[in-house]
Amino acid sequence: MSGTPPIRLQFDCDIVPSVRARMEYAFRVYAAVYGHRIVGDNSNEKARTVVYGGKLSNNADQLDSLRIPARYQPILASRSIEKVTRCRYAGEEFFLFHGLDARTGRPDWLAEIFEWLSSGHERGIRARDGIGRIPEREMIFARHGVPSWKPHASCLMAWLENCLIGGDSQPALPRAPSPIPNVDHLVICSHDVDFYFTTRGSALHRLIKNLAIAVRLYKSQDYFLENCSMLVKLLKGGQIGDYLPETMRRLAEFDATSTFFVVPRRAHRRDPNYSLLEIAPALKDAVRRGYSVEIHGSYTSSIEARTLLLEAAELRNLLGKPPKGSRQHWLRFHSTDDLFRAVAEAELQFDSSTGFNDQVGFRSGASFAFPPYNFQQERAYDFLEIPVTLMDGGLLEESRRTRETPQFLADRVLGESRKRGWGGISILWHNPVEALPVPDRINRVFWNCAANKVYFRERWVSTDDFFTLCLRRYHEAGLLTKIQVPEVIDSNGAEMGANDAFGVPDPVSPNRHVAKRCRFDFPVHGSSNPLLYFT
Numbered sequence: 001m002s003g004t005p006p007i008r009l010q011f012d013c014d015i016v017p018s019v020r021a022r023m024e025y026a027f028r029v030y031a032a033v034y035g036h037r038i039v040g041d042n043s044n045e046k047a048r049t050v051v052y053g054g055k056l057s058n059n060a061d062q063l064d065s066l067r068i069p070a071r072y073q074p075i076l077a078s079r080s081i082e083k084v085t086r087c088r089y090a091g092e093e094f095f096l097f098h099g100l101d102a103r104t105g106r107p108d109w110l111a112e113i114f115e116w117l118s119s120g121h122e123r124g125i126r127a128r129d130g131i132g133r134i135p136e137r138e139m140i141f142a143r144h145g146v147p148s149w150k151p152h153a154s155c156l157m158a159w160l161e162n163c164l165i166g167g168d169s170q171p172a173l174p175r176a177p178s179p180i181p182n183v184d185h186l187v188i189c190s191h192d193v194d195f196y197f198t199t200r201g202s203a204l205h206r207l208i209k210n211l212a213i214a215v216r217l218y219k220s221q222d223y224f225l226e227n228c229s230m231l232v233k234l235l236k237g238g239q240i241g242d243y244l245p246e247t248m249r250r251l252a253e254f255d256a257t258s259t260f261f262v263v264p265r266r267a268h269r270r271d272p273n274y275s276l277l278e279i280a281p282a283l284k285d286a287v288r289r290g291y292s293v294e295i296h297g298s299y300t301s302s303i304e305a306r307t308l309l310l311e312a313a314e315l316r317n318l319l320g321k322p323p324k325g326s327r328q329h330w331l332r333f334h335s336t337d338d339l340f341r342a343v344a345e346a347e348l349q350f351d352s353s354t355g356f357n358d359q360v361g362f363r364s365g366a367s368f369a370f371p372p373y374n375f376q377q378e379r380a381y382d383f384l385e386i387p388v389t390l391m392d393g394g395l396l397e398e399s400r401r402t403r404e405t406p407q408f409l410a411d412r413v414l415g416e417s418r419k420r421g422w423g424g425i426s427i428l429w430h431n432p433v434e435a436l437p438v439p440d441r442i443n444r445v446f447w448n449c450a451a452n453k454v455y456f457r458e459r460w461v462s463t464d465d466f467f468t469l470c471l472r473r474y475h476e477a478g479l480l481t482k483i484q485v486p487e488v489i490d491s492n493g494a495e496m497g498a499n500d501a502f503g504v505p506d507p508v509s510p511n512r513h514v515a516k517r518c519r520f521d522f523p524v525h526g527s528s529n530p531l532l533y534f535t
């Protein structure tokens, strides 16, 4: 934020180097989310200082400084979580891994943020489900009653922000300010292409399989009838599963773009029904229209075969440009350590695989995108993790289990993210225009959210757009420095920097044309228009 003093982090001399590295990482991600510039210890510039560790007392803070109790214990990183400490602040319930300092009543904000972002609560879980993933029933959400729909790391950052900037005179949880004028919240819209029309035989096979799923698994008459009607359409000569053009047409109506994740290699029976060549025309058309097309890492790509680098090359050969990122098919990975190592080896700029399969919410506690932590090198990775917070299948499962409506569950997750900051979370609907992966009522939730985003000054963007709009925030906090701010090309052919894409006049040449798709025009905030719901 311009106009406010920068921030700096200092350590008490007792803090060991690995703990310093981890806390500094958490501090930098906090700075990126809240838009603080960081200055080094040697700088004479006036700055607000966070002191980590040292002797704490009720008046431990000097002017413009905040002391954080050093409660981090690295040992926790290899054990399952036995208990979480509950406490309240500013009307919110907090769940702490490292408890509260008895004298000051403060948590170790940086350690708590670090645990969330580094999947600390998953590291001690040895069990794996039949797919090879960490079972959701073993996570702290199921075992310790921690609500998955709350972004706990974001709440902790808000508490820290209030104490550091607001002086903690009033308990409050200030919202992280958006880096983009006229936009309050960013959602990275995405679609994993797990089935696509290739032959009539494969479409028929899929529909018959869905009828069985409708009867045995979903026990849903609607889903059964929806698939029957698609079966009739197919038998009459229509196409099923050629959904990219219709999805893009409808997204354009809502002034939204998206990212399509495609599986470049078919090696397992759980991989999709298509080859890249079979769907190449649809993918090239999507790229031409400004959508991002990225890797949906095949079923065995991160655990057994380790083929992410190879799959990146396949997609690059098809589209003529290197892919930026990936998401694992079935969100399948053994641990975040393994996953992130594979993403780094493939030299990608982002991953978007951390999310739940059978519920919705914030698995890493983050309602923002962040570079993960590299434990081998004790530093941040040079790529971004974009958490998946809403997925069609997870929404269906949680709704079936809790009997809450899927719309309520989706609105709650998006609402929590909007409340805490400017987003950077992903939502995933496989095919939002046909009842192929999920019943149509789940797809209607997607379009309801798309219609209502305008009332929250929310923008749905592709991963490419997100980098263009937000990368500077991370750079200013000393993160992701190996990734260059993307340039966008305006209609006159001139290159534009990210500021132009924000819709801000270029101070050097204010008459420069600003690309239309990057302009954000919203109705007045707080408009009394009722929200729209398709039924």
Ligand SMILES: [Zn+2]
Binding pocket: 192, 193, 194, 296, 328, 329, 330, 331
């Ligand atoms: Zn998939």
